[in-house]
Amino acid sequence: MRLQIPLIVVLVTGLLLIVTFFIPHEPFGSLEQRFLIWYSIVAGFTMLLGLDSLTRYHLVRIRDKIKGWGFSIVLLLGLFITLGLGFYSWAKYQSPFTLGSPFMFLYTYVIIPLQATMFALLAFFIASAAYRAFRARTTEATLLLVAAVLIMLGRVPLGGWLWHRMVDFADLIPGTHLAGLKNLEIFARINDWIMDIPQTAAKRGIFIGATLGGIVMSIRIILGIERSYISGS
Amino acid sequence: MKFWERLGAIDRKIIYTVIGLAVIIPLVTKLTFPIRVSDTVRNAYNSIERLPAGSIVMISIDYDAASGPELQPMLIAVLRHCFKKNIKVILTGHWALGLPLGEIALNQVAAEYHKKYGQDYINIGYRPGYTALIVGIGREIRDFFSTDYKRVPIDSFAFMRRVHNYNEINLLVGLEAGATGDAWVLYAGARYGLKMFFGATGVSAPDLYPYLQAKQIEGILAGLQGAAEYETLINEKGTGTLGMPTQSVVHGLIIIFIILGNISYFVLRRKKE
Amino acid sequence: MILHILGTWIAAGLTIAIFSFLYKDNPFYKFAEHLYVGVSAGFGVIYVWAFDLKPMLVDRFISEHGVERWILLVPAILGILMLTRWTEKYAYISRLPIAFTVGIGAGLGITGSVQGFLLPQMQATLLPLTTINNVILVIGVVTTILYFYFSHEFKGASNIILRVAIVFIMVSFGASFGYTVMARISLLIGRMFFLLSDWLHII
Numbered sequence: 001m002r003l004q005i006p007l008i009v010v011l012v013t014g015l016l017l018i019v020t021f022f023i024p025h026e027p028f029g030s031l032e033q034r035f036l037i038w039y040s041i042v043a044g045f046t047m048l049l050g051l052d053s054l055t056r057y058h059l060v061r062i063r064d065k066i067k068g069w070g071f072s073i074v075l076l077l078g079l080f081i082t083l084g085l086g087f088y089s090w091a092k093y094q095s096p097f098t099l100g101s102p103f104m105f106l107y108t109y110v111i112i113p114l115q116a117t118m119f120a121l122l123a124f125f126i127a128s129a130a131y132r133a134f135r136a137r138t139t140e141a142t143l144l145l146v147a148a149v150l151i152m153l154g155r156v157p158l159g160g161w162l163w164h165r166m167v168d169f170a171d172l173i174p175g176t177h178l179a180g181l182k183n184l185e186i187f188a189r190i191n192d193w194i195m196d197i198p199q200t201a202a203k204r205g206i207f208i209g210a211t212l213g214g215i216v217m218s219i220r221i222i223l224g225i226e227r228s229y230i231s232g233s
Numbered sequence: 234m235k236f237w238e239r240l241g242a243i244d245r246k247i248i249y250t251v252i253g254l255a256v257i258i259p260l261v262t263k264l265t266f267p268i269r270v271s272d273t274v275r276n277a278y279n280s281i282e283r284l285p286a287g288s289i290v291m292i293s294i295d296y297d298a299a300s301g302p303e304l305q306p307m308l309i310a311v312l313r314h315c316f317k318k319n320i321k322v323i324l325t326g327h328w329a330l331g332l333p334l335g336e337i338a339l340n341q342v343a344a345e346y347h348k349k350y351g352q353d354y355i356n357i358g359y360r361p362g363y364t365a366l367i368v369g370i371g372r373e374i375r376d377f378f379s380t381d382y383k384r385v386p387i388d389s390f391a392f393m394r395r396v397h398n399y400n401e402i403n404l405l406v407g408l409e410a411g412a413t414g415d416a417w418v419l420y421a422g423a424r425y426g427l428k429m430f431f432g433a434t435g436v437s438a439p440d441l442y443p444y445l446q447a448k449q450i451e452g453i454l455a456g457l458q459g460a461a462e463y464e465t466l467i468n469e470k471g472t473g474t475l476g477m478p479t480q481s482v483v484h485g486l487i488i489i490f491i492i493l494g495n496i497s498y499f500v501l502r503r504k505k506e
Numbered sequence: 507m508i509l510h511i512l513g514t515w516i517a518a519g520l521t522i523a524i525f526s527f528l529y530k531d532n533p534f535y536k537f538a539e540h541l542y543v544g545v546s547a548g549f550g551v552i553y554v555w556a557f558d559l560k561p562m563l564v565d566r567f568i569s570e571h572g573v574e575r576w577i578l579l580v581p582a583i584l585g586i587l588m589l590t591r592w593t594e595k596y597a598y599i600s601r602l603p604i605a606f607t608v609g610i611g612a613g614l615g616i617t618g619s620v621q622g623f624l625l626p627q628m629q630a631t632l633l634p635l636t637t638i639n640n641v642i643l644v645i646g647v648v649t650t651i652l653y654f655y656f657s658h659e660f661k662g663a664s665n666i667i668l669r670v671a672i673v674f675i676m677v678s679f680g681a682s683f684g685y686t687v688m689a690r691i692s693l694l695i696g697r698m699f700f701l702l703s704d705w706l707h708i709i
Contacts, residue, residue, distance in 0.1 A: 002598050002601070005601075005602065006604070008600055009605040009606050009609060010606075010612070013606055013610050013613060014612045016613065017613025017617070018512075019615040020247075020352050020400055021621075032570040033369055034577075035641070036366070036376075037581070038363050038581035038606070039585075039606070039607055040360050040362040040369070040563050041558060041559075041585060042564065042584045043361035043362030043558075044254055044360075044361040044554045044558030044562070045554070045558075045586070045589060046588060046607075047329075047361060047554050048551065048589065049588070049591055049592075050545060051419055051551065054547055057584075058489075071279060071540040072540070074537055074540045074541055075543055075544035076544060078541045078542075078543070078545040078547075079544040079547050079548045079683065080548070081545075081548070082544070082549055082552070083546025083552065084257065086548065086552035087241060087546055087552075088636045090556070093576065094383060095382070095383075096552055096556060097332075097333060097336060097382060097383065098383065099336060099340055100403065102389050103552070105513060105545070106545065106551065107333050107549070108333075108337075108513060108517075109513035109516045110300040110516065110520065111396065111542075111545060111549065112517070113518075113520045113547065113697075114525050114538055114542040115297060115302055115330070115525075115546075116298045116299060116302065116521075116693060116696060116697055117520070117524035118299065118524055118539075119299040120302075120524075120525075120540065120690075120694040120696065120697040121527060121528065121695060122693070123252065123483075123632075124248075124249045124252055124528055125691045127248060127252045127483075127486075127487055127490065128245045128249065130491050131243070131248055131487075131491065131493070131494045132687070134491050134494060135494065136495055136499075140676050141676075143677055143680065144675035144676045144677075144683065145495075145674065145680065147546045147677040147678075147679075147681050147683075148491075148680040148681070148683040149488055149491060149684070151680065151683075151684030151685065151688075152484045152487065152488055152684045152688065153488065155455075155458055155685070155688060156477060156688070157267060157268060157300055157477055157478070158266070158482075158485050159328070160266070160269055160532045163613070165678040171555040171621075173520070175685075187271055192273075194681050195442055195681060196353050196639075196644055197643055197646070198642065198673075198677045199677060199681040199682075200442045200643065200646075201645070201646025201650065201674055202633065202646055202674040202675050203439065203442060203443050203678055204573055204627055204630075205444040205646065205647045205648070205649070205650025205651045205654070205671075205674070206650060206654065207623070208623075208627060208647070209650075209654040209655065211619045212624070213525075214615060214619060215616055215619050215620065217612075218611075218612035219313060219611075219616065221612045222405065222613065225552065229608055230601040230604060230605060230608075246529070249528050252694075253698075256667055256694055256698045257692075257698060257702065260699060261702065261709060262700055263709065270596070278536065299693070301696065302695060302696020302699075303693070303696075318605050327549065327559070330546065358557055360557055360562065361557070363526055364611065365614070368618075369612060376646050379561070379566075380561055380565070384560070384561060384565070415623075418623075419619065419621070419623060420614070420622065422624065424616070424621060424622065426627045432687050435688040435690075435692065436686050436689045438685055438686065439678070439681055439682045439685050443627060446643075447627055447629070447630030449626055456692060457692040458688070458691055472699065475699070476692060476696075476699065477692075479698075480692060481519065483694075487687060487691075489614060
């Protein structure tokens with residue numbers, strides 16, 4: 001029973017959504033819409049799932065005074081102060097999302113800098129990695145490297161600037177009038193071509209493969225052949 | 234030989250310092266570079282430009298502060314373009330932590346163009362489960378968003394009373410930092426025929442190009458450069474345009490890093506052989 | 507105004523605390539990191555309440571009448587059952603709401619992928635081979651699909667397909683890498699711009 005009922009639920013919901021696609025009339029249409037609304041509501045609950053393990057883990061760290069437990073206090077304080085300010089702002093400003101409320105103060109001056117800087121750090125790591133590991137060891141690696149360099153050059157105004165300087169330099173040769181070549185914007189065009197043709201072709205090939213795999217997996221799930229998503233619990 | 238050996242094993246902190254300076258110096262010296270507008274951005278721009286006044290554009294905030302520097306200038310530029318042309322805006326979002334970024338930009342740009350909430354624009358907020366949501370809005374938006382961002386019924390706003398599903402929305406502008414853009418194309422685009430273009434981070438933009446070639450989307454603004462190009466088209470400089478000279482300098486530096494790293498590698502490999 | 511100045515200083519302090527990781531892991535970074543996780547989790551809870559439970563369940567339960575009102579108990583119960591994962595003993599009950607969401611995802615996925623991806627993408631590849639770009643695009647798509655679908659050893663003619671596919675895949679990965687570098691640098695520019703402009707007023 002523990003396994004059969006979920007499998008029946010998957011079969012019924014999955015099939016209903018497929019049938020509704022082909023027959024969007026009543027009763028299927030409104031039933032699908034109802035299921036989609038329920039999905040949205042249930043999806044909200046999943047956002048709460050990590051909460052208990054997070055608080056439990058850090059409460060244990062504080063209780064047992066495990067090294068770094070002070071930071072666990074910071075984490076829990078952050079969590080509860082946010083909740084407090086959220087509900088306080090709700091009561092006072094009708095919505096916690098009113099700009100100027102304490103909750104939005106927390107968003108603007110704590111969440112934005114923390115989240116944005118966390119990802120800005122990656123700029124340093126990727127630059128360092130490019131220097132240390134990006135080597136033309138094989139033909140494949142060379143292709144990757146050349147494509148990356150051409151994109152980095154052509155995608156930003158640097159490519160245009162460099163091309164214009166190259167034309168200026170060539171124009172120094174007596175008797176040549178090459179200034180018109182500047183409009184060719186060679187590096188920008190190479191960037192556009194790589195993105196539009198070979199890049200698009202490979203991505204399309206990869207995604208078609210992945211999509212076919214996804215469809216097969218979905219069919220297996222609906223038919224109850226693939227069960228790993230419920231076997232864990 | 235020792236020089237190349239030392240160059241190959243340079244301390245990472247030196248690289249970090251050089252990168253940091255390469256960002257700070259062009260910003261402080263206010264270096265400028267002309268911005269070339271690509272076709273993909275021009276097509277996106279035209280899809281708003283050809284809409285008559287009173288049309289409705291839906292903008293989806295599918296990012297958060299982690300990609301704010303790339304996508305926030307796009308949002309501001311697109312909002313400016315819409316308000317200049319008296320196009321009405323419905324703002325929504327599928328990334329919970331990003332939605333206030335939309336509210337911040339709306340308030341800023343609406344004030345610039347003296348636009349009124351509920352009359353010229355509305356923020357309907359966020360609901361979880363974006364795939365179901367995108368399909369469901371195709372039937373009736375009220376089934377998910379009966380109220381706005383601050384729980385005011387959407388029917389209390391005149392222009393929203395005629396909006397029921399994608400039929401009344403002329404264009405979607407998705408600002409994408411992940412896979413939500415695919416759901417917009419697969420469900421709102423293919424099933425309900427909603428026209429759309431995307432602003433995307435540099436990381437997710439390449440994955441959206443197959444849709445562009447298949448004409449499933451009108452255009453792509455890719456990364457900060459995409460934002461700068463859009464700012465150029467609407468003739469309003471923003472952080473996209475301001476950031477591009479710095480971006481160029483750092484790209485140049487990284488290319489030099491790659492070249493030096495490879496020279497060092499080949500010199501040392503020949504020595505070993 | 508004072509709040510804005512105070513906020514900007516807090517934001518600048520937290521920005522520098524995260525950047526300090528570049529030197530080495532340190533208590534300032536750890537403080538900022540833990541604060542981030544805590545505040546984000548708190549935000550998540552407020553979001554679930556403000557944008558899900560309150561408008562989609564509570565408010566509707568109050569405004570709806572008759573059967574429609576009581577039907578709302580179904581998603582409410584499914585949602586609560588999801589939280590049985592918090593316990594070890596009753597975690598198996600959460601299979602029911604999981605099955606519901608997985609069923610919807612699979613059902614939508616099949617039709618959506620065929621209509622919204624496979625058909626339009628294949629159609630866009632069926633091009634007249636009258637231009638070099640069309641030829642390159644078609645060869646790229648076909649060889650890449652074959653590369654991933656034939657896992658046996660490549661010999662003779664199929665080896666050529668493999669080599670061609672790798673060229674396309676490597677160029678595509680290179681392009682993605684270039685774009686990723688661009689994205690990361692933009693984020694750094696954003697933070698530096700904040701420090702130099704909003705905080706220090708240098709620019």
